[in-house]
Amino acid sequence: MKKEEKSKIIEEISEKISKSKGLVLADFTRMTVAEVNELRRELKSAGVDYKVVKNTLLKIAMQNVGGYDGLFKYLEGPTAVAFGYDDPITPVRLIKKIKGKIEKPSVKAIFIEGQVYDGSKLDELANLPSKSDIIAGIIGSVIAPASGIVWTLNAVLSELVLVIDAIAKKLEEKGS
Structure with missing residues (x-):
């Protein structure tokens, strides 16, 4: 060579x-x-x-x-x-x-x-684990609490809407 x-x-x-x-x-x-x-x-x-x-x-x-x-x-x-x-x-x-x-x-x-x-x-x-597996695990760990907060806020808002709707119906019944 x-x-x-x-x-x-x-x-x-x-x-x-x-x-x-x-x-x-x-x-x-x-x-x-x-x-x-x-x-x-x-x-x-x-x-x-x-x-x-x-x-x-x-x-x-x-x-x-x-x-x-x-x-x-x-x-x-x-x-x-x-x-x-x-x-x-x-x-x-x-x-x-x-x-x-x-x-x-x-x-x-x-x-x-x-x-x-x-x-x-x-x-x-x-x-x-591969690098992409590790990154996916980290992202999943970071996202999990955030998605939990979103679900909790949605549940609270849904409950609030139901309470306001119930109050509005009672007021309509009393007013009629």
């Missing part, structure tokens, strides 16, 4: 790393072509990039971005990287889902928003 090709790959991987919120490093050996294609298809449909990268080039890209030193010890043997851009848990969940079907790839390490986890933590991390 020529120096220009290497620098182009390093630049591309550096850009992917800097945009991603979560990374999964995996060993893809012992996977058939069909299994790799299924993995790529599944990841791509969720907006996750999957790339096989030479460890030396990946390490240089991580050094360029900074903050990924904890992953260097996992850069041995064949390495593929899944880049999660929107939700850092998405690539973890998808790889767990794929592993349920084909028992591969083996996960070396997981990087989620600044934290490095060993690949053995895949199941635990895959069960974390």
Whole structure:
């Protein structure tokens, strides 16, 4: 591989790393072509990039971005990287889902928003709620009291209208 090709790959991987919120490093050996294609298809449909990268080039890209030193010890043997851009848990969940079907790839390490986890933590991390689930829970918690107030005010106003209506009917009966 020529120096220009290497620098182009390093630049591309550096850009992917800097945009991603979560990374999964995996060993893809012992996977058939069909299994790799299924993995790529599944990841791509969720907006996750999957790339096989030479460890030396990946390490240089991580050094360029900074903050990924904890992953260097996992850069041995064949390495593929899944880049999660929107939700850092998405690539973890998808790889767990794929592993349920084909028992591969083996996960070396997981990087989620600044934290490095060993690949053995895949199941635990895959069960974390997604960012959108957390946001929905927070919004629901904030809205619940407000909607309760609205329902209470509506009930009070309905009761007030009924009382005024009853008083008006009594006055009509007395006046007639």
